[in-house]
Amino acid sequence: MDNxxxxxxxxxxxxxxxxxxxxCACTKIDTESSRFFYTESPTTETDIRFNSVETGAILLxxxxxxxxxxxxxxxxxxxxxxxxxxxMYTFDxxxxxxxxxxxxxxxxxxxxxxxxxxxxxxxxxGHIFVGxxxxxxxxxxxxxxxxxxxxxxxxxxPVEYLLRNPTPEDQRSYNLAYMISxxxxxxxxxxxxxxxxxxxxxxxxxxSDLYADQARLxxxxxxxxxxxxxxxxxxxxxxxxxxxxxxxxxPFFDLISDDILAVTFGADxxxxxxxxxFRHIKSYGVSGSNMYTNYTASNANSANEFAxxxxxxxxxxxxxxxxxxxxxxxxxxxxxxxxxxxxxxxxVYDNGVLVADIDMPELVKIxxxxxxWFYTSAVINEMEETKTVYRFKxx
Numbered sequence: 001m002d003n004x005x006x007x008x009x010x011x012x013x014x015x016x017x018x019x020x021x022x023x024c025a026c027t028k029i030d031t032e033s034s035r036f037f038y039t040e041s042p043t044t045e046t047d048i049r050f051n052s053v054e055t056g057a058i059l060l061x062x063x064x065x066x067x068x069x070x071x072x073x074x075x076x077x078x079x080x081x082x083x084x085x086x087x088m089y090t091f092d093x094x095x096x097x098x099x100x101x102x103x104x105x106x107x108x109x110x111x112x113x114x115x116x117x118x119x120x121x122x123x124x125x126g127h128i129f130v131g132x133x134x135x136x137x138x139x140x141x142x143x144x145x146x147x148x149x150x151x152x153x154x155x156x157x158p159v160e161y162l163l164r165n166p167t168p169e170d171q172r173s174y175n176l177a178y179m180i181s182x183x184x185x186x187x188x189x190x191x192x193x194x195x196x197x198x199x200x201x202x203x204x205x206x207x208s209d210l211y212a213d214q215a216r217l218x219x220x221x222x223x224x225x226x227x228x229x230x231x232x233x234x235x236x237x238x239x240x241x242x243x244x245x246x247x248x249x250x251p252f253f254d255l256i257s258d259d260i261l262a263v264t265f266g267a268d269x270x271x272x273x274x275x276x277x278f279r280h281i282k283s284y285g286v287s288g289s290n291m292y293t294n295y296t297a298s299n300a301n302s303a304n305e306f307a308x309x310x311x312x313x314x315x316x317x318x319x320x321x322x323x324x325x326x327x328x329x330x331x332x333x334x335x336x337x338x339x340x341x342x343x344x345x346x347x348v349y350d351n352g353v354l355v356a357d358i359d360m361p362e363l364v365k366i367x368x369x370x371x372x373w374f375y376t377s378a379v380i381n382e383m384e385e386t387k388t389v390y391r392f393k394x395x
Contacts, residue, residue: 031168031169031214032214032234033213033214033234033240034212034213034214034234034235034236034237034239034240035237035240036234037233037234037274037278037279037280038234038236038237038272038280038283039280040280040281040282040283041283042270042282042283042284042285043282043283043284043352044284044285044286045284045286045352045353045354046286046353046354047353047354047355048354048355048356048357049350049355049356050348050355050356050358050394053356053358053392053393053394054392054393054395055358055390055391055392055393056373056390056391056392057388057389057390057391058094058095058388058389058391059095059386059387059388059389060078060080060089060091060095060097060378060386060387060388060389061091061095061096061097062385062386063080063089063097063100065080065082065085065087065089065385065387066082066083066084066085067380067382067385068082068083068084068380069081069082069083069084069116069378070083070119070181070377070378071367071375071376071377071378071389072119072121072367072368073367073368073369073370073375074121074368076092076093076370077090077091077092077093077098077370078090078091078092078093078095078367078375078389079091080378080387081116081119081129082116083114083115083116083117084114084115085103085104085114086102086103086104086110086111086113086114086116086129087100087101087102087103088100088101088102088143093370093373095389101143102143108144108145109139109143109144109145110145111129111131111137111145112135112137112148113131113133113135114131115131115132115133116129116130116131117130117131117132117176117178117181118130118176118181118182118183118192119181119183120183120184120185120190121185122185122186122187122223123185123186123187124141124187125140125141126138126139126140126141126146126187127139127140127141127143128183128185128190128223130151130176130183130190130192132178133150134150134151134176135148135149135150135151136148136149136150136151136221136226138223147223147224149226150226151221151226151228152225152226152227152228153171153172153219153228154171154227154228155171155172156170156171156172157170157172158172159172162202162204163197163201163202163203164202164203165203166202166203166204166208166210166211167204168204168210168211168214168215168216169214169216169231171219171228171231173196173197173202173204174194174195174196174215174216174219174231175194175195175196175197176192176193176194176195176219177192177193177194177195177250177251178195179195179250180193180250180252180322182252182253182254182322184253184254184255185223186255186258187223188222188223188224189220189221189222189223189229190220190221190223191218191219191220191221191253191255191261192218192219192221193217193218193250193251193252193253194215194216194217194218194219194231194251195250196211196215197303198303198306198307199298199300199301199302199303199305199306200300200301200302200303200304200305200306201303205306206246206247206249206306207243207246207247207298207300207306209240209243211235211246211249212235212239212240212243212246212249213234213235213240214234215234215235215249216231216232216233216234217231217232217233217234217235217251217253217263218231218232218233218251218253219231220232232278233251233263233274233278234278235249235251235265236265236268236270236272238265238267238268239265239268242267242295243297244295244296244297245266245267245295246297247298247306247309247310247313247314248265248266248267248268248295248313248314248317248319249265249266249267250265250266251263251264251265252264252265252266252320252321252322252323252334253323254323254324254325254332255325256273256325256332258276259275259276260273260274260275260276260281261273261274261275261276261278262323262325262332263323264285264320264323264334265320266314266319266320266321267293267295267317267319267320268285268320269285269286269287269288269320270283270284270285271283271284271285271323271332271334271349271352282352284349284352284353285334285349285354286347286354286357288318288320288334288336288338288345288347288357289338289345289357290338290342290343291318291319291336291338291339292316292317292318292338292339292340292342293317293318293339294317295313295317296309296313296317298310298313314337316339316340317339317340318336318337318338318339318340318342319336319337319339320334320335320336321335321336321337321363321365322334322335322365322366324365324366324367326366326368326369326374328369328371329369329374329394330350330351331348331349331350331355331394332348332349332350333346333347333348333349333365333366333374334346334347334349335347335360335363335364335365335366337363343359343360344359344360344361344362344363344364345357345358345359345360346358346360346364346365346366346376348394356394358392360376360390361390362379362388362390364376364377364379364390365377367389372393372395373391373392373393374391374392374393374394375389375390375391376389376390376391377389
C-alpha cells in the first residue's frame with residue numbers, strides 16, 4: 001500500500017494526519033453495545049462465474065493538477081476532482097478531456113475554499129463537496145452553487161471534558177474519517193464516516209474496549225439545514241473480541257438503495273446490510289485470496305507511536321479497503337490489499353454470493369460503470385505526472 005494512512009487509501013489526501021489528531025463531534029443516541037446490533041447469522045457462498053476477466057488501462061489526458069484528487073463516474077463520463085484546486089475535469093470514457101469546471105473563487109460556479117476531501121452526487125444530479133475544515137458546498141446539476149455553509153454538530157460537552165470522560169454517544173468524541181473520502185447522499189441527506197481519536201490524545205480511542213463496543217460509525221447530515229441530525233451504527237463484534245485488529249476499524253460503506261446500507265471494515269471478512277435505523281438485515285462474505293492476516297496489536301501509549309503502528313499495519317497486513325455498489329449491474333465490489341507485498345484484488349458479490357475475485361496491479365477501488373466497462377479510481381504517478389484508470393469487463 002502506497003503510504004495509505006498519510007496519503008489516502010487511493011488518491012492522495014494530505015489531511016488524514018490532521019484527521020487522526022483532531023477530535024470532533026455529533027448527537028446523542030442509545031448506548032447499546034455492538035452485539036445488540038448484529039443479530040443475523042452470516043453466510044459464506046461462492047459461485048465464481050467470471051474466471052477470465054478482460055482488463056485494460058487508460059491514461060487521462062494531461063491537465064494542470066495538484067496530483068491529488070479522486071475519480072467519479074456518471075453520465076458516461078469520468079470526473080476527476082482536484083483536491084487542492086477544486087477543479088472538476090470531465091473526460092470521456094476513453095480518457096479524452098472534455099472540459100474543466102469549478103475551481104477556487106467566489107463566483108456562482110466556483111468553490112470558495114481549497115481542500116475538497118469528500119464528494120458525492122445526489123440522485124437528482126446535484127453535487128455536494130465537503131472541505132477539510134467542515135465546510136460544505138451544494139451545487140445543482142448545472143454546477144451552480146446553491147449553498148455554502150459549515151457542517152453543524154451539536155456540542156453536548158466541551159472537548160476538554162470528553163478527552164478524559166469517554167462518551168460514545170457525544171458527537172465531539174469523533175472526527176470525520178478523512179482517510180477514505182467516502183460520502184454518500186440521498187436528495188435530502190449525506191452520510192459521512194466517523195473516526196475516533198488516538199491513544200495518548202483521548203481515553204476514547206481506536207484501541208480501547210469502549211470504542212470497540214460502542215463507537216458510532218456514521219454522521220447523518222441534513223443537506224438543507226447543514227445540521228448533523230444523528231450519529232449511528234456500531235462496529236462489528238469482531239473488534240470487541242480481537243484487540244489486534246482494532247486499528248482496522250474504519251467503516252467502508254455504500255447505499256444499496258435509499259433504505260439499505262452496506263458496511264464492511266478493514267479486518268472483517270464479512271459485509272453487513274442494515275436498514276437506515278441500523279437494524280441488521282444480513283451478513284455475508286468470503287475472505288480475499290491469499291491475505292496476510294497475522295495481525296499485530298499495538299501497545300502504543302502515545303498518538304505518535306500509534307500513528308506509526310497504524311501506518312505500518314495498513315502497508316503490510318491484509319486489509320479490505322473499499323465498498324462500492326454499482327446499480328447498473330447490481331454488483332457489490334470490495335477491494336483489498338493482500339499485505340506482505342502480495343498484491344491487490346477486487347471481489348465481486350451478486351446478492352451476497354462471491355462471483356469473482358480479480359487481481360489488480362494497484363490498490364484501487366471501483367468508481368463506477370460505463371457499459372461495458374467497470375472503472376477504478378485514478379492511480380497517480382507524481383514523477384511522470386500521469387493519472388491511470390483501470391477498467392475491466394464482466395461478461
